[in-house]
Amino acid sequence: MAPHRQPSSLFQMCIESSISLINVACQSIEKQYPEPKFRHCEQEVYELKCQLMTLLPARLFDVLCSKRTCRLYRGDPRIQLHALTHPNLTYFRKCETDNAISQSFWISTLSTFKRLVVLDLRFICTDEILEVISQNCPLLEDINIVSKVDVCKSLFNASVLIRNVSDAGLCFVTNLKHLRILSMDPPRNERANRIGRCVSQAGIIMCISKLPYLEELRIESCDIGSTLISSTIDIGPLSLRKINCHFASADGIRKLLKICPFLRELSITHLSEFSKDLILEQICMSEARLYRLDLSFFSYTESMQQLFSVKGSYLTHFSLWEIDHSMTLDAIICLGRCCPNLNTLCLMTQSNSLVIPKYFQRPGKIFSELRNLTIGNDHFCMHDILTFFLECTYNMQKLVLKYQRQTRIDETLLHLLEKGHLRNLNSLWLDCTFVVSKNVVKKIIQMCDKLQVFTVDIVVEMMEIIQYIKDNNLDLRFGTY
Template sequence: MSPRKQPCSLFKLCIKSCVNLVNSACYVIEKSCPENMFDECERQAFELKCHLMSMLPVRLFDVLCSERTCCQYRGDPRVQLHVLTHPNMTVFRKCDLDNGIPQPFWIETLCNFSRLVVLDLKFICTDEILQVIGVSCPLLEEINIVSRVDICKYLFNASVLIRNVSDAGLCSIANLKHLRVLAMDPPRNERANRVGRCVSQAGIIMLVSELPYLEELRIESCDIGSTLIGTVMNIGPLSLRKINSHFASADGIRKLIKICPFLKELSVTHLSEHNKDAILNQISLSDLRLNRLDLSFFSYTDSMQQLLAIKGNYLTHFSLWEIDHSLTLDAVLSIGQFCPNLSSLCLMTQSKCLVIPRYFKRPEKIFSELKSLTIGNENFDIDHILTFFLDCTQNLEKLVLKYQTITNLDATLLHLLEKGSFRNVNYLWLDCTLEVSKEVVKQVIQTCEKLQMFTVDFTEEMTDVHKYINENNLDLKLGSY
């Protein structure tokens, strides 16, 4: 049976109680001071802050501030923030309630946080705020500067999203030399440059070149690899550990490896029919010791097998979106033999050649460390393939099955439950094409002792199953499509 919900720890109860008391006091202060008595409101809030500072350790302010949404505050969030922030706090992450707070508050507040190590300003950041951060927060190691977005409406019934972070803001934080993780907006094209502020590829290149310890650059929907490869500037070596590169070429990958010689995680997407083996050969010839390699729209060729033979011993995560029907059982066995330390594997294939012979005897000690498995899409016998992988490992915690053909999975699940193959699984996601009866859903819940996330397409009324989960106080999220 899925694990039962555990009561909150005494520490969490104390934090919630403390936040609730602070919220009540802030609300009393706010309502007792009309708008024309803002100075008095600020004075009383400051007195409350000083009272808390005299009783609580500094690090507790980090926790209280991060947990302030555990109890809803009915008033102006600036009053609550004024009380729960501390000059020596090291972590500040905004919440959704903060999005409406005007810019002057942030400029006045952030200039006092000289000891910050982590700062999240997603959707509230502007160039003006970054100017203050660049001067006042020299110890920052992680920052999210995704811009505040304004909506500008035009007379012809159209609207444009206007961002508030530009290359000028990036220049302001270029002296934060301790930065290791940076999340920001993607660069905009020339047409978008005419509307509001935005960052450019040149601005991103400038910034990463100035940050000697930057390991991770998080830019949503951005081909970071192409951005680095495409620059005419002489940059590198950079400390970046994670890179994604779409529409890659062999020359581009060679240049990227030269710019980022310390890569640990590489994602490559290649849609052309040509030059794929040359890309794989460049990775094989490099000095990279990758922990994670994601390859999309590749074929399992001799070059890929050679790459895994050379680099596979370092890999803990491997993902292959395979085309050309090149994935065979021999290829899967090679992945297992060349990558003995894999804890996460994703294989997406349309191959008709992936077949488990009837009297096949699998080699020992392949995929034995596997904790996360994602397989799909069709043309293989899902019962045989799933049984093969679950016979290899006793440690599987996460299983994701994707399939394009409507298939009943009852017999497969019952067989694997009987063998105890799901004993450690806590996350199970089944595609909507996989039919599972209500009785089998119940058996999965009753048999899997660690299952906490279960997604399956409901073809029957499941009210009694949800009732069973609630009545037995199970710590399980059961979802459908």
């Protein structure tokens, strides 16, 4: 049976109770004024804060701030924030109710946080706020500066989105020398710069080249690798450990690996047909010790096999989206032998050559460390391939199955259950193309003792399954499409 829902711990109940009591106290202060304004309440809220600081340890304020959404505050969010924050706060992430708070409040508040290590200001950050942070938060290691966005009505075009973080703000970020993780807006072109503030590729390169410990740059829909490769200035070595690169060339990958000698995670996609093998050869010849490699729209070739032979012992995560029908059983066995430490595998293939012979003898000690498996898309027997992988390891924890045509999978799931291959699963995601009966869904819930996340297309009987989970008090997040 899936694990039962456990009662809240004493610590969790204390946190929720504390937030509830603090909210009541803040609301009582607000009600004393016919038209509550923050400056009228500030002194009394400060006295409440001083009392809390006397009664509670400083580190508890990190938890209170991170859990404040568990008891939604109905009044002015500045009142609650003023009471729950502490000068020694090390961790702060804003919530949705904070988006409407004025810049002046954040400037005055953040200037008192001298010990912050993690700070999330997404959708409220501005250049002015970054200036204050750079002067007052020298210990920051993780920051989200995704910009506040304003909407400007245009006489000629539709509404224009104006951002509030520019290259000037990135200059302030360069003062945060302990920064390891930076989340920010994607770069904009010159036309966007004429409309309002924005960051540019040159600004991003300037920023990361001045942050000696930066390991990860998180920019949505941005080709970070190509941004570095296309730079006309001499940069590096950088401390970046995670890079995504689209439209890469062999020379570009060689340059990228030289710029980022500590690279550990690399994602490559959207390539010309003539550059794929050359790119793999560059990775193979480099000194990079990648533990994660994601390849999209590649083929399984001799170059890839050579890459596994040379670099496979370092890999713990590998993802391949194969498009040229090149994946075979021999290729999978080679992958397993060359990558003995692989614990996460994503294999998407259209290959019709992926067939397991009837009397096939599975080699020993391949994929024995596999914990997370994602497999799809079509042209192979899901029963045979899935059984092959699950017979290699008895420690599978997360399983994601994708397919492009409707397929009944009851028999396969029952076979795997009876063999005990699913007993350690804590997450199971089945594509909506898989037809699964209500009885098999129940049997999975009953026989997988660690299952906590289960997604399957079973719309008609969904309420019955949800009621079954509720009646048995199971700690299982069950979903459908």
